Amino acid sequence: xxxxxxxxxxxxxxxxxxxxxxxxxxxxxxxxxxxxxxxxxxxxxxxxxxxxxxxxxxxxxxxxxxxxxxxxxxxxxxxxxxxxxxxxxxxxxxxxxxxxxxxxxxxxxxxxxxxxxxxxxxxxxxxxxxxxxxxxxxxxxxxxxxxxxxxxxxxxxxxxxxxxxxxxxxxxxxxxxxxxxxxxxxxxxxxxxxxxxxxxxxxxxxxxxxxxxxxxxxxxxxxxxxxxxxxxxxxxxxxxxxxxxxxxxxxxxxxxxxxxxxxxxxxxxxxxxxxxxxxxxxxxxxxxxxxxxxxxxxxxxxxxxxxxxxxxxxxxxxxxxxxxxxxxxxxxxxxxxxxxxxxxxxxxxxxxxxxxxxxxxxxxxxxxxxxxxxxxxxxxxxxxxxxxxxx
Amino acid sequence: xxxxxxxxxxxxxxxxxxxxxxxxxxxxxxxxxxxxxxxxxxxxxxxxxxxxxxxxxxxxxxxxxxxxxxxxxxxxxxxxxxxxxxxxxxxxxxxxxxxxxxxxxxxxxxxxxxxxxxxxxxxxxxxxxxxxxxxxxxxxxxxxxxxxxxxxxxxxxxxxxxxxxxxxxxxxxxxxxxxxxxxxxxxxxxxxxxxxxxxxxxxxxxxxxxxxxxxxxxxxxxxxxxxxxxxxxxxxxxxxxxxxxxxxxxxxxxxxxxxxxxxxxxxxxxxxxxxxxxxxxxxxxxxxxxxxxxxxxxxxxxxxxxxxxxxxxxxxxxxxxxxxxxxxxxxxxxxxxxxxxxxxxxxxxxxxxxxxxxxxxxxxxxxxxxxxxxxxxxxxxxxxxxxxxxx
DNA sequence: GATTATTATTTCGGTATCAAAATATGTCAA
DNA sequence: TTGACATATTTTGATACCGAAATAATAATC
Numbered sequence: 001x002x003x004x005x006x007x008x009x010x011x012x013x014x015x016x017x018x019x020x021x022x023x024x025x026x027x028x029x030x031x032x033x034x035x036x037x038x039x040x041x042x043x044x045x046x047x048x049x050x051x052x053x054x055x056x057x058x059x060x061x062x063x064x065x066x067x068x069x070x071x072x073x074x075x076x077x078x079x080x081x082x083x084x085x086x087x088x089x090x091x092x093x094x095x096x097x098x099x100x101x102x103x104x105x106x107x108x109x110x111x112x113x114x115x116x117x118x119x120x121x122x123x124x125x126x127x128x129x130x131x132x133x134x135x136x137x138x139x140x141x142x143x144x145x146x147x148x149x150x151x152x153x154x155x156x157x158x159x160x161x162x163x164x165x166x167x168x169x170x171x172x173x174x175x176x177x178x179x180x181x182x183x184x185x186x187x188x189x190x191x192x193x194x195x196x197x198x199x200x201x202x203x204x205x206x207x208x209x210x211x212x213x214x215x216x217x218x219x220x221x222x223x224x225x226x227x228x229x230x231x232x233x234x235x236x237x238x239x240x241x242x243x244x245x246x247x248x249x250x251x252x253x254x255x256x257x258x259x260x261x262x263x264x265x266x267x268x269x270x271x272x273x274x275x276x277x278x279x280x281x282x283x284x285x286x287x288x289x290x291x292x293x294x295x296x297x298x299x300x301x302x303x304x305x306x307x308x309x310x311x312x313x314x315x316x317x318x319x320x321x322x323x324x325x326x327x328x329x330x331x332x333x334x335x336x337x338x339x340x341x342x343x344x345x346x347x348x349x350x351x352x353x354x355x356x357x358x359x360x361x362x363x364x365x366x367x368x369x370x371x372x373x374x375x376x377x378x379x380x381x382x383x384x385x386x387x388x389x390x391x
Numbered sequence: 392x393x394x395x396x397x398x399x400x401x402x403x404x405x406x407x408x409x410x411x412x413x414x415x416x417x418x419x420x421x422x423x424x425x426x427x428x429x430x431x432x433x434x435x436x437x438x439x440x441x442x443x444x445x446x447x448x449x450x451x452x453x454x455x456x457x458x459x460x461x462x463x464x465x466x467x468x469x470x471x472x473x474x475x476x477x478x479x480x481x482x483x484x485x486x487x488x489x490x491x492x493x494x495x496x497x498x499x500x501x502x503x504x505x506x507x508x509x510x511x512x513x514x515x516x517x518x519x520x521x522x523x524x525x526x527x528x529x530x531x532x533x534x535x536x537x538x539x540x541x542x543x544x545x546x547x548x549x550x551x552x553x554x555x556x557x558x559x560x561x562x563x564x565x566x567x568x569x570x571x572x573x574x575x576x577x578x579x580x581x582x583x584x585x586x587x588x589x590x591x592x593x594x595x596x597x598x599x600x601x602x603x604x605x606x607x608x609x610x611x612x613x614x615x616x617x618x619x620x621x622x623x624x625x626x627x628x629x630x631x632x633x634x635x636x637x638x639x640x641x642x643x644x645x646x647x648x649x650x651x652x653x654x655x656x657x658x659x660x661x662x663x664x665x666x667x668x669x670x671x672x673x674x675x676x677x678x679x680x681x682x683x684x685x686x687x688x689x690x691x692x693x694x695x696x697x698x699x700x701x702x703x704x705x706x707x708x709x710x711x712x713x714x715x716x717x718x719x720x721x722x723x724x725x726x727x728x729x730x731x732x733x734x735x736x737x738x739x740x741x742x743x744x745x746x747x748x749x750x751x752x753x754x755x756x757x758x759x760x761x762x763x764x765x766x767x768x769x770x771x772x773x774x775x776x777x778x779x780x781x782x
Numbered sequence: 783g784a785t786t787a788t789t790a791t792t793t794c795g796g797t798a799t800c801a802a803a804a805t806a807t808g809t810c811a812a
Numbered sequence: 813t814t815g816a817c818a819t820a821t822t823t824t825g826a827t828a829c830c831g832a833a834a835t836a837a838t839a840a841t842c
Contacts, residue, residue, distance in 0.1 A: 066819025067807040228714025235747040242633035323619025356626040457789025458837040
């Protein structure tokens with residue numbers, strides 16, 4: 001009786017590629033074990049993929065005994081992918097080779113109140129910049145803020161870019177570069193980046209929580225990005241928060257997003273609170289905040305503490321709902337270190353009953369500013385198939 | 392080139408059975424379409440299952456044109472399954488035939504402060520009662536309150552039954568009845584019941600919210616029960632709720648569970664509030680509450696309204712997180728009708744921003760008191776395989 | 783009543799995968 | 813040096829599933 005089969009030939013080859021992206025290099029037998037496929041079958045496909053140039057055979061692995069394994073790995077030269085991360089303030093771009101190592105990256109600031117059509121041109125210019133002409137371009141992925149229609153490849157709406165409404169992003173870039181273009185909400189792209197390169201590598205269930213101008217999250221369940229029934233899963237910006245002692249129910253974004261925090265600090269400075277914070281063009285900037293935090297400024301740390309506590313509470317709620325192993329925080333606020341993280345963790349431990357939940361690990365993303373762009377690139381890598389037969 | 396294969400032979404037969412449980416009866420061709428399998432393949436397996444006695448061929452379907460389909464359906468006589476729903480107050484049991492129609496059911500009250508070992512004996516007695524001696528017993532499913540270890544088949548802990556700690560439920564029943572025994576948390580069992588018999592039949596993502604002594608939920612994502620990393624997903628009883636205007640953060644269960652509501656009513660009556668509610672043995676009972684609601688008692692309705700509003704807010708949070716199509720409410724509180732449901736829905740609409748979410752439908756479960764037991768039975772049906780080859 | 787159209791089911795040859803056996807390639811110990 | 817062992821890979825034969833063609837069973841049409 002045969003064991004369970006994964007799927008058709010092309011799915012097997014896709015899963016071989018996928019596994020190799022995670023583990024760098026292995027033997028055929030090990031692949032067979034990991035994918036629950038017969039070694040003979042793996043052999044057939046690996047041979048074919050080597051012949052097509054997508055894989056290459058490495059050195060033999062030294063082993064204690066027995067015939068040494070022939071290691072196979074991705075062939076970096078097989079092509080490149082490009083990922084773009086779009087934001088109201090910056091466009092990040094990266095190109096990665098076929099083994100998903102970064103080739104080039106570029107970041108371009110977006111002027112405030114820039115129009116959608118100019119932003120589009122900037123995206124194209126960033127793509128042209130990071131593209132490596134010596135390698136074949138295989139795909140482009142774009143992480144877009146706000147709501148998106150991933151099937152149609154349309155940016156539906158984003159309030160912080162003027163005129164960003166129903167932008168047929170995928171079609172436009174597809175026509176220009178003649179390769180598959182995939183788009184996704186940018187927080188979800190970050191969650192995917194963690195899956196491929198970061199802390200989500202070995203974890204089946206986690207939530208990537210992005211705190212920037214707004215607040216959003218990417219939810220990975222059973223190792224897959226979960227999008228929900230209408231692609232709204234994880235859009236927690238308007239999460240209702242009853243603040244203890246206050247009458248009205250506020251939305252999470254209005255209380256704990258980066259902009260809300262900076263706004264509160266700005267108001268405090270203007271009201272003459274005792275603080276080392278200073279204004280730049282009438283506002284507290286991220287850098288000013290970080291500077292004040294590094295000096296242990298009490299006013300500043302208090303605000304971060306209350307935001308951290310609130311996020312901690314929200315994480316408790318998420319944890320009760322989904323029982324994830326980990327929560328990964330992303331965004332500039334991660335640079336504030338413990339000023340934000342320790343009150344968050346403290347409140348998490350406080351509110352989560354040990355009897356009905358296991359406390360998820362909470363950590364900052366370590367992928368840096370390129371998270372989103374890397375995730376977008378991963379998106380197109382993920383979608384790429386070894387061979388689409390033209391029939 | 393072959394299209395995608397689902398899996399091994401036994402998986403195909405299992406999925407044929409599964410489909411037939413949902414659609415009652417269809418043709419081979421229709422099965423092939425629904426399961427994305429070649430008609431020839433379906434034929435082979437259906438023939439085999441008919442031969443084994445698990446399926447039977449029904450009448451021919453009248454059709455507008457073409458050869459009429461030969462309908463196949465489950466053979467109800469092929470065996471029976473038993474489901475038990477356990478609670479601090481009652482033990483429900485049902486037996487269902489192979490087509491999952493109820494054969495018999497029985498409900499036995501549990502005395503308060505009953506010991507775990509007596510409850511176990513009651514379970515066995517209920518099983519003996521509902522069992523149909525003329526059919527082969529194929530499996531038993533148990534819905535257990537509190538935390539469970541579904542792999543080991545152990546009831547880990549439940550506070551409302553004395554001594555309910557690390558009960559090796561599955562092993563004990565397996566030894567006695569010599570059939571596979573599966574256990575699951577009882578709210579999850581309800582969610583499965585909705586999937587099989589109720590409003591979750593055609594819906595991929597929904598949450599079944601059980602409001603009884605405590606509050607828990609069963610989460611169905613992509614058509615499958617989601618359990619989380621440590622089997623705690625959906626255990627939302629201790630969901631932190633900041634009540635607007637109050638200083639302390641309370642747990643959901645302490646504010647909006649059935650026991651919390653009855654407790655609040657009892658206190659009101661004792662404090663001499665103007666109400667038609669009456670005490671029974673010093674407490675407001677469920678029946679007393681229902682009676683008062685039917686008379687539109689203001690004090691009573693106000694309490695239900697505030698509980699409903701709070702649950703509404705929690706549903707908003709769930710909806711933002713998971714984007715489900717539906718929320719199904721279960722438990723005695725569903726008998727209060729609009730007194731609970733309309734404030735809930737109103738708050739839901741109020742708090743959920745149209746831009747970032749689609750409002751899930753909210754409804755009461757229609758499966759009655761047997762939900763849990765039916766779900767437990769469904770659990771064992773689900774786990775049952777057409778043929779476990781003895782090799 | 784015969785023919786055509788239409789849909790369901792079965793037959794049949796091809797192929798992807800499996801399991802098991804055979805082969806390859808190393809280490810280790812005598 | 814040689815044989816014993818261990819593990820990786822390939823070969824080989826069996827089989828589950830597919831797709832296409834053949835066959836079956838009905839209604840509609842002439």
